[in-house]
Amino acid sequence: MNRLLRFLPLLVALAVLTAAFPMVLRHITLRSDISDFLPEARSREAAFLLHELRQGAATRLLIAGIEGGPTADLARVSRAMAATLGDSGQFAIVANGAPRIDDVEVALLFAHRYALSPVASPDAFTETALREAFEALLDGLRSSAEPLLRRFGFADPTGAFIGLLRSWSGETRVATEQGVWMAEGPRALILAQTRAAGLDTEAQRGAADAIRAAFAAADPPPGVRLLLSGPGVFASEAAAAVRADVKLVSTLSFLLVASFLFWRYRSPMMLAVVAVPLALGTLAGLVAVDWVFGHVHGAALGFGMTMLGVCDDYPILLVTNRAPNEALRDTARRIWPTLRLAVAAAVAGLMPMLASGFPGLAQLGLFAAAGLAGAALSTRFLLPLLLPPEGLPVRALPERAAHVLLRLPELRIPVLAALALVAVALAFAGGPRLARDIADLSPVPEAVRALDGVLRHQAGAPDVRVVLSVTAADAEAALRASESAAAVLLRSGTIAGLDHPARYLPSAETQRARVSFLPDAATLAAQVDAARAGLPFRATAFTPFVDGMAEARRLPPLTIADLAEAPLLTARLSPLLRQEADGWRAILLPEGIRDIAALRAAAATISGLLLVDVKAETGVLLDQGIATALRWGAVGGVLVLLLLGAGRGLAGGLRIALVLAGALLLTFATLHAIGEEITIFHLTAALLLAGVGLDYALFIARTGQEDTEDAARALGAVITCMVTTLLTFGLLALCRTPVLHATGLTVCIGVASAFLLACTLAPRPASP
Template sequence: MGARARLAHALAWLALLLAAGWWVAQSLSFSGDLRRFLPDARTPEQKLLIDELGEGPGSRLLLLALSGDNREALAARSQAIGEALAADERFVFVANGASAGLDAIPERLRPYRYLLSPTLDTQAFDAGFLRDELDARLQDLGSPAADLVEPLLPSDPTLETLKLAEAWLPAHAPQTLHGVWFDRAGEQALLLVETRAAGFDPDGQRQAVDAIEAAYAQARGDAAGALEVSGPGAFADEIGARTEREARWIGTVDSIGLILLLLLAYRSWKIPLLGVLPLASAGLAGLAALVLLFGDRVHGITIAFGFTLIGVVQDYPIHFFSHQHAGLSPWRSVRALWPALATGVASTCIAYVTFLFSGVDGLRQLAVFTIVALATAALCTRFLLPGLIDPAPRDVAGSPRLQALWHRIDTLPRPRWSLLAVALVALAVVAWRPGAFWQNDLSKLTPVPEPLLQRDAQLRAELGAPDVRYVLALQAADAQAALQASERLRPSLDALVDEGAIDGYDLAARYLPSAGVQRTRQQKLPAPADLRAALDAALADSPFRTDAFEDFVADVERARQAEPLQPRDLDGTPLAASVSGLLVDAGAHATALVSLSGLADVAAVARVAEANGARLLDLKQASESLVADYRTRILGALALAALLLVGTVWIALRSPRRVARVLLPMALTTLLVLAVLRGFGVELTLFHLVSLILGAGLGLDYALFFEHAGDDRDDQLRTLHAVIVCSLMTLLVFSLLALSSIPVLRAIGSTVALGVLFNFALSLLVARQPAAATVAADAARR
């Protein structure tokens, strides 16, 4: 094929890639829901954990701390920010301690205060009670609280609104200074906001954080001060920004390093350009498969992780480039390499095929992306790339430096029994190294820096947030039954508080009593005529006018005639956030949750829960069991993959000796990497397991090509050149990942980098056959 034909071929390929890229860009949308990378929940604790991770109010809470100025200025900023965010549709709820007055209950719910307040459980709206309340109001009007009380008097002389607002305050609410919450030291104004976007909706959380920062900038003006934002959404935003920064510099260094390496290895400016085409084709094919099979459910982690895993496809064109030389047609060259290349691709894909049966949507997406990408890259190398290659390039086998290196390698002794000794030592380290083998704690896997987690814990303590590990759960047929069950539990919970087993608790019935309780209170409300008569008696000899409380009479009548308040009636109010976080209505069943604070006696709480038909859920244990279930599925998939891989290599090579030469380096490398990680006290995670699969795939490729070279000296030189270039490229990419500040990337990078080093050395020593020239020289010496 002439130069002009090769150029036309390249332009056509590039045009096809551009068209495919445009279609994928138009069709692909991402999901940020991390639950897609979790296995199906099997226990109540796991189901609750997964629901809370994605949609629960706990995942949507952001904690704000204002500092750097005097208290009056900070309080004013807190008020301004609270008002701005309360009017923003991106937020469901904003609390800063300033809502304990008139705004505690929205106007449309005010008449319901008599059904929500416990006053009627012990009192009746008779003349004696109303007289005492009116006398108290006279005193209030002469006190500093007059400005707060006076607007409420006509409709609420018993101040049920304020009673409810005070009752709904957190058990350990922050102190109030200048009308807003402050920390114990009085140096930081505190706010608590709930976003409408879920905690793991990166775009929604980014918009929420931007809105908070804009409101703060507006409130602060040119004055001094600082804003801290903490919580899952803020962490997601921080992680995204940091990942983007690190990806930018790692990608830049990678690109420059890879281009320089290819230029140095092949002394041709065309090679870096040609090598990109199979990789780009692989990525676009993988993305197209995800669009077709998963639509708008494609997870961003699938894309990021998938492109890391398909880095192995760069090896395919490199082997082709290194084996091409004058006198050999590119098509003939690639046909000769195809058995080894196809076996490597098939074996690597097998490992990911098993992920299709893992029961985890994220892993299924990762499997589809990786399998399609690997197959596409291999097919492009086999059927498209040869049409672009110069048929008479420089033969790398003629390089003096490479020949000298090959000679030194060829003089190395072939390991035999020493490999067994190395394997036994590695196995001993893996088996007997002290410390936990697996990392099950989700908090240790988070990419959030430890100082931010500690600061978040401090802010939660200041705001009186409940214990996030233990929660009581009551299952019922519907929401009303769940509320009733939690109301029956309250006396036992009060007893636990008195005993010191817990400091406090919170439950949905505290804000929204069951319909039965509301109806009981409703029946105690007097009819208008009776209430007016009681008021007339109470107002005798009172400075209040006899017609001053007609709004009160009207509100009581509305409450007496109203249907009981339901959870859906709270939508759009601050109460909705409090109730939805503690009452989970799944339609077919409902769960009432009781959050606990200051839990000191787990056993006592568990006994009370069992006696009242509730369950004490340990969410930390649930998260660990979820991780363990996940790992069990992955390990089962890997065991099946190992069997299929051995079968594939056996079918390709048909010789026990050849199969052993190919599989031994990969197996021993996996054991050595595990030994190094365990030796340094690293607790293994899912990311280490997936990285071991990638490392095994690389090792298999190296061993296959060394074995495929046979005993021909020039072919061995060309294979050595290709494997060196492949190893250096992969080592560069994953060594940079190992330097990342993000634990996930660091685990992947360090694991694969170790695998590259061990696989290269062991493939050279085990899979490579003695060259014919060396064998002949040895025979002559004998």
């Protein structure tokens, strides 16, 4: 009881901090979209690609698959869901089969059929062509399909309108069964495009929930399942994955660290001692990031949890370094210069993250820097006030282990030689392998991305490897540019097909040209009379045809401003033609690329046409991110060196720098050896490890003037720090989320190397 009373201030402080967490969390915004982890664009291609990744039509597309039953059941569920979703108002497009086109739009498109349809060529209206069309019509009228044919047959015997609709659906490769899209499996497919932007995570999640609710409301028979993919699903799955990782890791590492500390300090109180600076540091990090960025990324928070392994160094160093009979506040004052130097150098090492160009990484950097500073300050000024002056009892380390470690400096020469060998070997192996796939950066679980790939493929959404784009001052110019580009590209023979906006809405120029080919009423009437000779058609039968063409010749071209009554046309057009800040952009999607180099050459001949090779361009973006990280890493390194030089003199500074450089070298050599591809996350984790390793080097070799007992105590403190760090980061390495995995693995390897090197390169003990 008496013992507990002595720790009362500590426990009260801890309770206050615990209560502060929910309050702070309520006031910050958590986000988890991938785009925070993409660098800023430097080229036109990169800017276009980033825009597409962040806001492109694909980011608003949800794909639902319904499977696990007979086709009839799946089709019924699909139809019921499509009806519910269509009425919900959340979606711009809901499609589950061949498109339904309403009467108003039919009337509009029918009136403009000759201007819009690629079938309307000048020789479609000669006597021979008309005769053929009339015979086909008569044949159809004899058939049972007669009621269907009557609707357009006499007004459009040449099939301009039907040809128009067919040219639209040309690219759909999904089979239709029972009136709905049915892929192999069988699996009914529904595509839904949200009205909300892809970046609006809340709205995207709402859209995904609406689809799940529509599925439940469709009363699916037992066994029938819903598969769902899209940004809304990605967002929640990513958040769930990060949350699950963080939860598992923090629980496990808490248990492991707690048991270790309990063993080392014979008291559960050490946990509370460690928790106070940790909690303060985490709070400081959260508040700083939210204050600067307006929100906190989920992964930044996950990363904050890993600070458990870094921040608990400080209270451990304080308690363990206390000499017998020394008051704890005197220990704090004694070790403060070293601690201050360590923290300052670590913060300097984290600075590059702030300038990396990845908002997500900048958040990580700020979080860690603010957290470290908060933890260090609370260790120096708060902990001595909260703890009894004698601190906590420390269990001695096993004699043999300490003995071995203290003798490590004798191995200095062979170790340095080995380091040089490793450096040469790594250089010969071509350096660390860099990751080139942007998917490696995504916090979205692998299985979810794989499902997305399958559904997209089944839904006939082309795997867009190459995107072409052209901008112009207005929509008409953009359409004209895409028409001429399409003509050149298709003629070049480098691609099998091309989807582009003018396929759906030809430029006014093209529409006028098509209409100008149409024969005048008198000519057409004469051709019709000649063509129907000998057929049972009455003289007036084709009056709608002749009148309709006369009307078409009078109509002004259909423009983008006239499409309010044409939702189906708009749905086809809008992903390919859009208004941007400074004009209009047309997007051209090639299909069946035969020769990318030849396509590139053909595209280069068209002025203003931008060709983006998505995969290659993504690689460039990532390289750029890594180059930036390296550049700022070098700056950070110089800052660290300067600080160390100022604190420890030239020789001492270099000694510590050698520990860090050696640890980094061993880390990347090990990552290379186990086949890891280096991402930006490994690099920034390396910066963090440098910060942690710094503590070890500084505290093991504080001045080189301490007696053996002091040295053993310092060594014991650092070993405790290292074990707790390994316990937390070791678990991170097992996470699936790439950022957590990369950080954990890198820091783990690095910390072990840094510790051993710090022991080896420490100044030789004063007495042999």
